[in-house]
Amino acid sequence: DADVTQTPRNRITKTGKRIMLECSQTKGHDRMYWYRQDPGLGLRLIYYSFDVKDINKGEISDGYSVSRQAQAKFSLSLESAIPNQTALYFCATSDQDRGTDTQYFGPGTRLTVL
Amino acid sequence: GQNIDQPTEMTATEGAIVQINCTYQTSGFNGLFWYQQHAGEAPTFLSYNVLDGLEEKGRFSSFLSRSKGYSYLLLKELQMKDSASYLCAVSSYGNNRLAFGKGNQVVVIP
Numbered sequence: 163d164a165d166v167t168q169t170p171r172n173r174i175t176k177t178g179k180r181i182m183l184e185c186s187q188t189k190g191h192d193r194m195y196w197y198r199q200d201p202g203l204g205l206r207l208i209y210y211s212f213d214v215k216d217i218n219k220g221e222i223s224d225g226y227s228v229s230r231q232a233q234a235k236f237s238l239s240l241e242s243a244i245p246n247q248t249a250l251y252f253c254a255t256s257d258q259d260r261g262t263d264t265q266y267f268g269p270g271t272r273l274t275v276l
Numbered sequence: 277g278q279n280i281d282q283p284t285e286m287t288a289t290e291g292a293i294v295q296i297n298c299t300y301q302t303s304g305f306n307g308l309f310w311y312q313q314h315a316g317e318a319p320t321f322l323s324y325n326v327l328d329g330l331e332e333k334g335r336f337s338s339f340l341s342r343s344k345g346y347s348y349l350l351l352k353e354l355q356m357k358d359s360a361s362y363l364c365a366v367s368s369y370g371n372n373r374l375a376f377g378k379g380n381q382v383v384v385i386p
Contacts, residue, residue: 195373202378203378204363204376204377204378204379205319205363205365205376206376207373207374210373220373250316252318252319262307262324262326263307263367264309264321264324265309265321265374266321267318267319267320268318269317269318270316270317270318272316
């Protein structure tokens, strides 16, 4: 079984709709992250959380919100989707206690906003 | 802020050696990561360097020079499955996040 899972894997929605992307992990890591990836722009950080009570904005948080429901779950919401939020979204986890804080990525969610 | 630069694409022949470069500018350097990403898939961790020198891991090696703000990933005995994008990412003290380069696309041809 995968250590980091994302649902859904693909989603097509319309402008103005509310969308939630979910991430779950069985790695026991405290830190979780949401990124989006666009062609030619690389991975950009949306939000991150270092424990259940900690939420931090990344470099492109406008138009997004998150919820850390438990150590193992971190959800990303688009309150009112717009076409330029069409992208590949990745969740990642890391564990600073191991020193390197290496991030491990989920399989991704391909979101299309029409 | 952080600035990370990688060349965009290169083509190499199966069995050859390819070197992928990454230069960076940051304050409070705290480590550099290399990831491999096949098209449409998740990035997967390859290597981590925090001290100067070469780290070898099978066919892949990664080098770091902190004074020059420079790293490279060396892929030996190239295989077709090595066709992917290779991402360089830098960690900095006090930033609590990784800054990713845009990736270098490697195409392996027979």
